[in-house]
Amino acid sequence: MNRKHKVLIANRGEIAVRIMQACKKLGLEFVSVYTAEDVSSGHVALARELGGEKSLYRISSYHDANELLCIADEAGATAVHPGYGFFAEDFRFARRVTERERSLVFIGPSWRVIRDLGDKINTKRLARSIGVPTVPGSDRPIYDELEAEKVARTLFEYQLQQGIARPLVLVKASAGGGGMGIEEVYDIDTFRQVYRRIRNYAMRQFKDEGVLIEQRVTDFNHLEVQVLSDRSGRNPVHFGTRNCSIQSTGRQKRLEVAPGFDPSSIEYGFDAAAVLDEITQHSLNMARKVGYDSVGTWEWIVTRDGHPFLMEVNTRIQVENGVSAAISRVKGQEVDLIAEQIRTGLGDALGYTQDDITFHGVGVEYRIIAEDPDSGFAPWVGDIDRFQWEERDWCRLHTHVPSASPEKPYTIPTEFDPNLALGIIWGRDLAEVSANGLDFLEHLVLEGHNGKGEPLKSNVEFLKKKTERMLRF
Amino acid sequence: MRDIAEVLEALKAEPYTEKEVCAPHSGVITFTDIAEGAKVHGFTGMWKEIPGTHIATITREKNPRKVLANERGVMQKVYRELDGTFVESGTPLGVIRHYLTRQEVVSRLLKESLYAFCAPERAKYYFTPDIDTKVKMLGCRTVTIHDGMELFIVSRMKREVPLCYSGPTGIIYDVYFDQQKNVDAGAPLIVVCPPDQQSAVEDVVARVQSEWVEGE
Amino acid sequence: MEWEKQLHQLADRLNYIKDIFPGKHAEDISELENGLAAARERFPDCAAAEVQAGLAALEDLFFRTECRLEDKLTPMDKVRIVRHPQRVCLRDILENVYDNYTEIGGQGEHTNDPAMVIARAYITRKRNGDVYHQPVLVIGHEKGHGEEFRNGGSAKPWGNAKAKHYMGVAETEGIPIHAYVFTPGGYPLEDYPGAAQQIAKNIYEMAGLTVPLIAVFSEGGSGGAEAISLADRRLMLSHGYYSVISPEGAAAIEGRLRGGARASADLVERCARDLHLTAEDNLKFGYVDKIIQEPVLGARPYHYEFFRTVRQEVLRATDEVVLKARGLAPLRAAMLRRLRDRELNLDEFFVSWKLSRAARQRLVEMRQNKFIKASYGEVRNTRSVMGRLGDAWSEQWWEIYNRLIYDLYQRNRRTFGNVVEEVRSEWEMFKIRVLKPWNKLRGKTEEVAVTSEEELTTLSDWDENSRSGWNWVSKKAREDRAVSCPYSAQRGCMDMWAPDLYDEFAGVCSTCGHHFPMEYQWVMNNCFDEGSLYEFNTEVEAGNPLNFPDFDAKIADAKQKTGLKSGCITFEARIDGVQCVVAILVGSFRGGSVGVAEGSKFVAAADRARRKRYPFIVYCHGTAGIRIQEGTHGVIQMPRCTVAVRRYIEAGGLYLVLYDTKSYGGPVASFLGCAFYQFAIRSSDIGFAGPGVIKNTTGIDIAPDHHNCYKALSRGHIQGVWDRRDVRVNLRQALETMGGRNLYYR
Structure with a gap:
């Protein structure tokens, strides 16, 4: 790898901190950005501490690509790491970064991969073309009412054959997204009505009448496969699976466990080890097929009776990358997926194969967030007075919150989600990791107050409660 | 609440505000030939269609953008040493001294002398939709509010929660927040004029109208 | 005293001369001034006879000087004559030319638009002692000798709407219309019905009006004039002007003046000359049919002889039109010949103005032909003789082909269809019988129904073509x-x-x-089927018919910059397989202005669409109006193209206009604005006059979004606003849901 590279960190908070640390580890220079809101964030302080000349700039918005690229040019950056969120899965940004006159390396998949896998229909068709299981239903927009009805009818029959007592069918606008233009249908008699409603909605909203019709899968676990590949795109490896089923009411992940199932300590109604193997193999096949050339996550759902379906592919490093790293060893050494992403992204070959990767124990990641689980996970805003945890060798905590004291509190910026820290706990088995996790949460000190003098609210109790539900249906 | 006369005297001692003109985003700055002491104006015209005085041009990604004055006043300082250099977002480029108009003076006095309802926390604030249309169509002084009334929507982190007004019954006399911008905790959102204070308020207005001399 | 009154009148004439020739002919003027002053001094002390003689001499001096000045009149002087408050106005004409009249819908300022006057009048004619009252409808602009509320004869949209309404009345009643054009131009208001759109509707109406229409021009200011002047005969007063723009306006454009700055008198004078706006010029071009001679230095209300001339001329014109429409039976031909006799007193001659249905039809056809042919001689077409012959032949072929296909076949389709259906089912039966043994032999089995599971979980066939990007990229x-x-x-x-x-x-x-302006190629190449474009009439070139100074270079420059020969591209193309004819007004070619070449290509395209029974789509990428450097050659394209559009629509086609960027002026006020289906691409501006012109003519400040397409939609000027990315889909939809009976794909 060329160590002359300078990486623009186009992100904030925890991931910015992690990327900075990874750059330092790799001996790369970096440039970090912040907005006026974020002046006192830990990533700014760390950039001052670790960075050299021209390594910290104030910008007007993290969402403005022009601002980032202008800084990249000014600071002499040669690569961009988008982190997660913001521009991480924006193929236009990736395209612009690599195709502008002063082109930079986009540390992430090439833009065509991002574009192709960013489209859910395209992903589904790709999956089907190589026999990867997907949710039963149509894999292309349906424009014809009779055809739609036929698909819905077979879907109901199919579910009954599968022994599903209450079959459900999902009708959604193919051009839609973000939960708009989706409805459930309970029986075939109401289908036509719903179909017409969605079709008309899609026509008005997206100028495209296409409708997707799928089985509505209920009662499932949400699994992920962590994939990494170098720029050749030929030799992807995986770093195990994760189970992300514990979520807030708004379908936001709160607690992730690796590996995805633990048949050694929990009894499942199916062969869990085989399912995990199946989904990792499918994920790698698909990565090879598209020439995937960075880190990425294949998201699956696995039903209670052990049927996996591919949902989507996240073409970015994910928040929960640390938990996969925690259970993985490469040639016996610890691994940092962010560093690996940067290293391969800048052109290094992977340097190892799947056989070199081994897995040990169980890992848990807690997302510590200032929010109120009792009132719909409403974000809490105010000052943090104290934030302390106990250093243990089975625990690693990533945060951008600077050390705070009642005299010098840290104000949570209102512009962003109030994520405070990621606590990654490791244990030899599920029982040990649960105990460690509870121990960690027990000793966590998180105090603060808001403008009205009310104490800080956080999801720590929620996480404690959910610890015993890990990896179960 | 302070005495009106006292506040007015204080304002007379310093009848202007000085505001920095900042770079709206990063880029390379080129100043126009505007001199210190030059008169500038903000957006004018019936539809605010005439742009303000051109102070500098900031170029980012080969896209030049004009930095315009947004207030009437005098160019107090121009940081000409920045000419031709790269600046970060928010870097001050100059200072405009803006002499208070009568209306602004009244607004300031009222903020001191009437009941001000303040922002409980840092966030963006909006009026509830029905109040908002009323304020926009007929002006804020047509809206009477009372204690416990749902008046605002507080928006932060993409979530919106309602906020109730607490304080004396009266009309909204003035509004101090901008829907686009965050309001700091403790900053006044509105001032409220109870019916019994209305004559006093009108006195203030009359007094300012007669006493205040608008500067250049 | 009598002589004082006469001296006063002479002083008036002197003032008039001074007004007409500001800063010119100082010698002549001072001679007259001196003469007057001397007379004033001398007369009180003189005897009556001496005064009489003195007056006669003075009168003579005045007459001689006026005659001398008449010979020296420049075009700009004529413009000043026309604008002078003492010039005859419509009221004088109504009083003196017609025998009786009633003004309709207005008393002084109590009317919706005092600049537009409608009156019913009659002319009394005698033949062999019989008396005939011949009724006419008089429409015209009233300048009212400078009355403030008349707005100088500048009609508002509702004034033009009133005119259109009464044209309809005249048509119902079957009486001829006499239109008197005394307008400096339309008043640029966008309020409903909208200056441009209403003028367009008027022109469209007149293009098919079934009663004789005679127009008399005194002041013909561009669009405002066209609103009532698409006539069978166009007469023009000898001192009048007919122009695309006021000389001052032209000077402002030529001198590149901005924001109300005034052009120098010299430049204005030059522009007036270069615009070729006089009666003689327009007669030469063929845009007026006859000149009515005025007294020296222009007609004023006391020139009673002049009104007699006008009366004779409008009578002659109406008679001629009526007789021609009736066809040339020998008797009528003789009458026509007699009409040409200048000595004939038409008051003592009678032609009935009633027309049969067939005659009315012929009247309209003649009028349409007259305008279609206008400016034909000015077109620069470099197509070879063989090419032209080929075109003519193919036109004929299409005519025959379509007659066969659509008239003959469509009418008998049902019987025809039945026959085909029967033949086909017979053939199927036959096939099954013949192939039976063969199929048995092959052991071909019925296809196995795919299991539902396979259907739901494996890849389906899908021809995914809609996702690919744009064909053409800027x-x-x-x-x-x-x-x-x-x-x-x-x-x-x-x-x-x-x-x-x-x-x-x-x-x-x-x-x-917000839609950023894009090149015309974007719509041209992205909204029609790939490879389906076939351009025609490529050899027609924009030129400089008036030899406007420096304009040759500017046109050459525009041609070089755009690689086009004119500002109008016409081609055939397909949208999802549906053939259509498309005309594009290119906004980047001299601002999208329309001149002879553009108008001719447009007319040819409309004609082709009519012949081939294709929909006719006009994409107005942008237009600034009529090309002013072509003067009335440009203006005449307004009625000309509108006539072509009307012919096309009445033949049962679909005429659809799509505006983009900025569209103003004459084209919007005629052949674009008259379309039943007008759409705009978002963020486009549509209007009659731009903000600067509105400020200059009306003094009203307008909001920056005054002309925005959504405003135009709210005002009722257009029928919809489209997103640029949806143009293709929407065009396809429009082809399916709109338009007349004769489209081939129906």
């Missing part, structure tokens, strides 16, 4: 730079990268949806 997309949306301050739009904006986003701001 050159602007090759620049590596950011672009700001003009509304970024109000709507918080972020800068976009030019390659994204001009390629994938099709020039649409991804935040607020």
Whole structure:
């Protein structure tokens, strides 16, 4: 790898901190950005501490690509790491970064991969073309009412054959997204009505009448496969699976466990080890097929009776990358997926194969967030007075919150989600990791107050409660 | 609440505000030939269609953008040493001294002398939709509010929660927040004029109208 | 005393002369002044006879001087005559030319538009002692000798609407219309019905009006004049003018003046000359049919002899039109010949103005032909003789082909269809019988129904073609730079990268949806089937018919810059297989202005669409109006193209207009604005006059979004606003749901 590279960190908070640390580890220079809101964030302080000349700039918005690229040019950056969120899965940004006159390396998949896998229909068709299981239903927009009805009818029959007592069918606008233009249908008699409603909605909203019709899968676990590949795109490896089923009411992940199932300590109604193997193999096949050339996550759902379906592919490093790293060893050494992403992204070959990767124990990641689980996970805003945890060798905590004291509190910026820290706990088995996790949460000190003098609210109790539900249906 | 006369005297001692003109985003700055002491104006015209005085041009990604004055006043300082250099977002480029108009003076006095309802926390604030249309169509002084009334929507982190007004019954006399911008905790959102204070308020207005001399 | 009154009148004449020739002919004027002053001094002390003689001498001096000045009149002097408050106005004509009249819908300022006067009048004629009252409808602009509320004869949209309404009345009643054009131009108001759109409706109405229409021009200011002047006969007063723009306006454009700055008198004078706006010029071009001679230095209300002339001329014109429409039976031909006799007193001659249905039809056809042919001689077409012959032949062929296909076949389709159906089913039966043994032999089995599971979980066939990008991408997309949306301050739009904006986003701001202007090629190449474009009439070139100074170079420059020969591209293309004829007005070719070449190509395209029974789509990429450097050659394209459009629509076609960027002026006020289906691409501006012109003529400040397409939609001028990315889909939809009976694919 060329160590002359300078990486623009186009992100904030925890991931910015992690990327900075990874750059330092790799001996790369970096440039970090912040907005006026974020002046006192830990990533700014760390950039001052670790960075050299021209390594910290104030910008007007993290969402403005022009601002980032202008800084990249000014600071002499040669690569961009988008982190997660913001521009991480924006193929236009990736395209612009690599195709502008002063082109930079986009540390992430090439833009065509991002574009192709960013489209859910395209992903589904790709999956089907190589026999990867997907949710039963149509894999292309349906424009014809009779055809739609036929698909819905077979879907109901199919579910009954599968022994599903209450079959459900999902009708959604193919051009839609973000939960708009989706409805459930309970029986075939109401289908036509719903179909017409969605079709008309899609026509008005997206100028495209296409409708997707799928089985509505209920009662499932949400699994992920962590994939990494170098720029050749030929030799992807995986770093195990994760189970992300514990979520807030708004379908936001709160607690992730690796590996995805633990048949050694929990009894499942199916062969869990085989399912995990199946989904990792499918994920790698698909990565090879598209020439995937960075880190990425294949998201699956696995039903209670052990049927996996591919949902989507996240073409970015994910928040929960640390938990996969925690259970993985490469040639016996610890691994940092962010560093690996940067290293391969800048052109290094992977340097190892799947056989070199081994897995040990169980890992848990807690997302510590200032929010109120009792009132719909409403974000809490105010000052943090104290934030302390106990250093243990089975625990690693990533945060951008600077050390705070009642005299010098840290104000949570209102512009962003109030994520405070990621606590990654490791244990030899599920029982040990649960105990460690509870121990960690027990000793966590998180105090603060808001403008009205009310104490800080956080999801720590929620996480404690959910610890015993890990990896179960 | 302070005495009106006292506040007015204080304002007379310093009848202007000085505001920095900042770079709206990063880029390379080129100043126009505007001199210190030059008169500038903000957006004018019936539809605010005439742009303000051109102070500098900031170029980012080969896209030049004009930095315009947004207030009437005098160019107090121009940081000409920045000419031709790269600046970060928010870097001050100059200072405009803006002499208070009568209306602004009244607004300031009222903020001191009437009941001000303040922002409980840092966030963006909006009026509830029905109040908002009323304020926009007929002006804020047509809206009477009372204690416990749902008046605002507080928006932060993409979530919106309602906020109730607490304080004396009266009309909204003035509004101090901008829907686009965050309001700091403790900053006044509105001032409220109870019916019994209305004559006093009108006195203030009359007094300012007669006493205040608008500067250049 | 009598002589004082006469001296007073002479002083008036002197003032008139001074007004007409400001700063010119000082010698002549001072001679008259001196003569007058001397007379004033001398007369009180003189005897009556001496006064009489003195007056006669003075009168003679005045007459001689006036005659001398008459010979020296420049075009600009004539413009000043026309604008002078003492010039005859419509009321004088109504009083003196007609025997009786009633003004309709107005008393002084109590009318919806005092600049437009409607009256019913009659002319009494005698033949062999019989008396005939011949009724006419008089429509005209009233300048009212400078009355403030008349607005100088500048009709508002509702004034023109009133005119159109009464044209309809005249048609119902079957009486001829006499239109008197005394207008400096239309009043630029966008309020419903809208200056441009109403003028367009008027022109469209007149293009098919079934009663004789005689127009008399005194002051013919561009669009305002066209609103009532698409006539069978156009007469023009000898001192009048008929022009595309006022000389001052032309001078402002030529001198590149901005924001109300005044052009020098010299430049205005030059422009007036270069515009060729006089009666003689227009007679030469063929845009007026006859000149009515005025007294020296222009007709004023006391020139009673002049009104007699006018009366004779309008009578002659009406008679001729009526007789021609009736066809040339020998008797009528003789009458026509007699009409040409100048000595004939038409008051003592009678031609009935009643027309049969067939005659009315012929009247309209003749009028339409007259305008279609107008300016034909000015077209620069470099197509070879063989090429032209080929065109003519193919036109004929299409005519015959369509007659056969549509008239003959369509009418008998049902019987024809039945026969085909029967033959086909017979053939199927036959096939099954013949192939039976063969199929048995092959052991072909019924296809196995795919299991439902397979159907639901495996890849289906899908021809995915809608996702590919645009066929044509602007050159602007090759620049590596950011672009700001003009509304970024109000709507918080972020800068976009030019390659994204001009390629994938099709020039649409991804935040607020503002449409950046794009090249005409975008719609041309992205909204029609790939490879289906066939351009025709490529040899027609824009020229400089008036030899306007320096204009040859400017036109050559525009041609070189755009690679086009004129501002109008006409081609045939397909949308999802549906053939159509398309005309594009290119906004980047001299601002999209329309002159002879553009008008001719447009007319040819409309004609081709009519012959081939294709829909006719006009994409107005942008137009600034009529090309002023072509003078009345340009103006005449307004009625000319509108006639072509009317012919096309009445033949059962679909005429659809799509506006983009900025569209103003004559084209909108005629052949574009008359369309039943007008759509606009978002962020486009549509109007009669631009903001600067409105400020100058009306003194009203207008909001920056005054002409925005959504405003035009709210005002009822257009029928819809489209997103640029949906143009193709919407065009397809329009082809399916709109339009007349004769489209081939129906």
